[in-house]
Amino acid sequence: MLRLENITVRFSGLVAVDNLSMIVKDRTIHSLIGPNGAGKTTVFNAISGLVKHDGRIFLDEYELTKLPVHKRVYYGIGRSFQNIIIFKYLTVLQNLMLGIHPHLDYTFFDSVFETSKFSTYERKARLKAIEVADILGIKSILGVYAGTLPYGYQKLIDVGRALMSEPKIILLDEPAAGLTEKESDIFKEKILKIKEAGLTTFLIEHDMRMVFDISDKITVINFGKKIAEGMPNEIVKSPEVISAYLGTEITQP
């Protein structure tokens, strides 16, 4: 369980996240929505340790508040970014294997001389990559160069890399941005598979069809403040949400 307590993030004069408290329960898909500039990505940055914040953050019994980024990954925070970074000239397998670094415990010497420690590490990374590819249904393309794949698959590799660090929770920032409707449907299925695998997903997404279809719970923020929280059928009726989206009706699929 991820718990945020009174999180505030300030950028000089601007309060980007304003005293936000919320809980993301285990093995759920929890979405964070709100208009452009509402502070969603900043919430993720606070959770991953990329921006300074007031308030406290807990993952299960561990307090993450003062920990640096890599320690937070170690305790189970995985994330993908709004702008993906894929190594085009590496295969899908190699791209995935890169994601395992938080558990890296071999030295440069080990890798140059291919000591048994390094080969154990590499074997472990390879096995984990295959396991992740299995969850995401991309085992058949592990040998393909990432740059030759359609955008939808590149996004999946990005998510796969976040899964490589054996997270308890993954933070996905607009995974469906730029995807076609068909790709986005496939993506939706993949997020459900991640849930089936026992993980928790904290999702930022503008594709309301996806959000209302797969979320167990939705938190809505505007100007950094929580304005609504509940199950999809509750959120869809919330007057605060409708007015934050400037009257645009949120239609449930």
Ligand SMILES: Nc1ncnc2c1ncn2[C@@H]1O[C@H](COP(=O)(O)OP(=O)(O)OP(=O)(O)O)[C@@H](O)[C@H]1O
């Ligand atoms: N590093 C930064 N320095 C200064 N201001 C920032 C920084 N990052 C974000 N902001 C500001 O904080 C506010 C919240 O930004 P944020 O990126 O969290 O919004 P968002 O909800 O993710 O928006 P979008 O839906 O467009 O991705 C915005 O006004 C933004 O300009």
Ligand SMILES: [Mg+2]
């Ligand atoms: Mg954002």
